[in-house]
Amino acid sequence: RWPLPGARDSQLLGRHFAAPIRRGKYVLMPTDDGQVLLIHLGMSGSMRIHETKPDLARHDHIMLTVDAPDGGHRYIVLNDPRRFGWVDLFAEDDMAKHKLLRDMGPEPLGNAFSAAHIRAVFANRKSPVKNALLDQRLIAGIGNIYACEALFKAGISPRRRAGSITAGRAEKLANAIVTVLRAAIAEGGTSLRDHVQPGGEIGYFVQKLTVYGRAGLPCVTCGTPIRTIVQSGRSSFYCPVCQR
DNA sequence: CGGCATCCCTGGGAGC
């Protein structure tokens, strides 16, 4: 998405990667010499790991050739048709102050996430709760699909002001977020188009979506047609009866 | 600071 002024492939040549970690929607790959390779897949990006050297295809931007423990090689390819994703390479010591990471909220599947956290960061906020869920500074890692699905599960209208979320609603919302994310991960993600797992498998959570992409179709709970509205430029899908 | 519109980019599907 933007150039890497300081980064050269030679900075990674011969290095070993430690176990990669995920933070929000970022993949972080630390090296044995104190660097971190950061990757964000944007809307259309994917990373695939090939057993044999692949021919580079359209929109393949980066290929990492790595030695594998079995003595062979693996080829990690970053593909991103829309180029909304980005890559950075920086010193591990700078991670805490990294512009893209420093302000990120807690992991919804981590210990710091709770109904109390939701109440604290939503308090006095006038924006719709849907917008607040997409704000990575409040909670990390929730995207448009899972925001819609979690709000449906919690019975909360996406239009409700974030600041009006009571303790009871916060409890339902926290549980819904965790449940939806765990279920989606278990299904390998939501493959609307571009998403694939590293082995190339698609994700099947698309078959379990209750509101996202279902405008006009009956609510799975009450049969009322699912409604769609635009909030800060993103589509929200919800049941006007079940979600208040 | 909060909130909103705009922009980045390609490609698939709908409609004609």
Added chain:
DNA sequence: TGCTCCCAGGGATGCC
């Protein structure tokens, strides 16, 4: 079949 238009999983940026 081919054209145009609209829309899409994200988020930085700039404006009020």
